[in-house]
Amino acid sequence: MATNAFAAGAYAAVQNIGQTSTAAGAGRTAQTGELPDFSAMVGSALGSVRESGQAAEAQGAAVAAGKADVVDVVTAVAESEAAIETLVAVRDRVIQAYEEIMRMPV
Template sequence: MATPGFAAGAYASIQGVGAGNLMRKPIATGGAEAGGPDFSALLGKALDATAEAGRKADTQTASVAGGRADIVNVVTAVAESEAAIETLVAVRDRVIAAYEEIMRMPV
């Protein structure tokens, strides 16, 4: 079981995925409201951060198998990857729930 400090460290490491950090640098595109955040860019950045966390965990796992890394680093990388995936799944679930609610609205 992870300690609260460990969990806080894992969440801090993926802090770049958080909406607060992404919304500080809005990307204006032709379809986006001027000065407003671009939702697709927000999701793209979250996907990239999740994939990067997975790659880091894979690299650390390979390093420990070769005897070049400490097991603590592997556990930390895997926990960070797991937190990123859980965050992404939670966002996906909320988007699906919002879509379903919109579809239930009377026209």
């Protein structure tokens, strides 16, 4: 169930990235009127994946100490796995887009 919430949050965040304000100009964010920073977006995504991995590790340590339920560990690991799979899929699409751009005639 938490994995579904994580995926829904990730999809909502990705959808918000592309939203622009027509008054601010094409390709500009609605909040600041500036172009979105791709490196900040990627850094944020990596931070999110790192946090989910750390949460899974913490749950694993808690169950080893007898302070957590195994279901919580499985849920945390599943969320971490979903985050990593999403990150890998995005990376693959970026590489595919780059390769397609490089094949374009100049």
